[in-house]
Amino acid sequence: xxxxxxxxxxxxxxxxxxxxxxxxxxxxxxxxxxxxxxxxxxxxxxxxxxxxxxxxxxxxxxxxxxxxxxxxxxxxxxxxxxxxxxxxxxxxxxxxxxxxxxxxxxxxxxxxxxxxxxxxxxxxxxxxxxxxxxxxxxxxxxxxxxxxxxxxxxxxxxxxxxxxxxxxxxxxxxxxxxxxxxxxxxxxxxxxxxxxxxxxxxxxxxxxxxxxxxxxxxxxxxxxxxxxxxxxxxxxxxxxxxxxxxxxxxxxxxxxxxxxxxxxxxxxxxxxxxxxxxxxxxx
Numbered sequence: 714x715x716x717x718x719x720x721x722x723x724x725x726x727x728x729x730x731x732x733x734x735x736x737x738x739x740x741x742x743x744x745x746x747x748x749x750x751x752x753x754x755x756x757x758x759x760x761x762x763x764x765x766x767x768x769x770x771x772x773x774x775x776x777x778x779x780x781x782x783x784x785x786x787x788x789x790x791x792x793x794x795x796x797x798x799x800x801x802x803x804x805x806x807x808x809x810x811x812x813x814x815x816x817x818x819x820x821x822x823x824x825x826x827x828x829x830x831x832x833x834x835x836x837x838x839x840x841x842x843x844x845x846x847x848x849x850x851x852x853x854x855x856x857x858x859x860x861x862x863x864x865x866x867x868x869x870x871x872x873x874x875x876x877x878x879x880x881x882x883x884x885x886x887x888x889x890x891x892x893x894x895x896x897x898x899x900x901x902x903x904x905x906x907x908x909x910x911x912x913x914x915x916x917x918x919x920x921x922x923x924x925x926x927x928x929x930x931x932x933x934x935x936x937x938x939x940x941x942x943x944x945x946x947x948x949x950x951x952x953x954x955x956x957x958x959x960x961x962x963x964x965x966x967x968x969x970x971x972x973x974x975x976x977x978x979x980x981x982x983x984x985x986x987x988x989x990x991x992x993x994x995x996x
Contacts (some may be wrong), residue, residue: 719962748969755966758959766960767967774940775948775964783924784945786863791917793872799905801872802879803887807907817873819866827865828933829857859944862930867923874916878909911986918979922972 755763766772786988800806801813819827835852843851851857882905890900906913928946935942939951945968952961 746922751962751969752966754958754962757962762959763963763966766957766963771939771943771951771959772948772960772964775943775945776857776967778943779945781856782863783921784861785860786867786924787917787921790864790868790920792914793869794868794916794920795906795913797872799880799901800874802876803884815923816869819871820869824862824866824927824929825933828862828930831861831865831930831934835861837926853934854938854942856942858934859931859942863927866927866930867920870919870923871913871916873921875909875912879905879978882908887993911982915979915982918975918982922975922979925968925972925975 767776796829797812797816801809801816832853833839834841835845835858837846837853839853842852852861886904887900888907890904895903926946928950931944932947932950934949935944937947937951938942939948945964949961949964949968952958952964960989
């Protein structure tokens with residue numbers, strides 16, 4: 714690739730400026746203004762009132778539960794997503810296309826449907842619920858159900874982000890390392906992952922943001938029990954339905970800040986990667 718083709722052309726001419734202004738107009742109308750109104754409502758009674766709502770026991774319980782869910786779901790999906798991407802890009806096996814469809818299924822179905830699936834399987838009237846309840850195991854309306862629902866809806870992000878990077882990497886370096894006597898884990902850890910590390914981190918950050926904001930699937934399986942099975946998005950709905958608008962918007966603003974930092978970190982990572990590729994092309 715030549716140096717000239719690796720540099721994004723600057724916006725010149727009326728059409729380019731019109732498209733640029735239109736893009737910023739859409740961002741202002743549908744992204745920036747809603748966020749500004751969110752923070753305005755959260756701080757309507759002052760910073761102290763907003764901070765006080767975050768010290769409520771139910772709010773603290775929701776924050777702890779969301780943090781616990783993210784701490785469990787994200788590492789599991791990161792590891793499983795990497796191995797799934799490796800299998801799909803390195804091997805040709807029967808059912809590969811079907812497996813890819815199954816991995817992408819959570820992106821196309823409603824999260825509410827994803828939650829209902831777990832209720833059907835593990836609910837009180839589900840296929841396995843009565844047998845599990847007889848042994849004291851509770852899935853729905855408890856932490857395991859929340860984890861299963863969140864795992865399901867967030868699984869595709871790491872796999873679909875890493876797969877293009879692995880496909881672009883090819884297999885030459887891995888085959889060379891294998892010929893020199895390196896084992897599978899050694900090739901994976903020393904050859905494959907360093908090359909796709911940025912994509913893996915990017916997918917993991919996307920998974921984190923999605924897990925933090927998941928509502929539909931978790932709402933179905935959690936039972937919405939305040940102080941026990943309410944994550945932050947669920948508690949926001951409870952507060953809003955109870956006309957505690959300042960508390961609801963304050964917690965929503967906190968969630969928006971954390972999610973924004975996660976997405977911003979991903980954007981910074983991608984920008985650094987693009988800059989590094991442009992610098993390499995200019996050498």
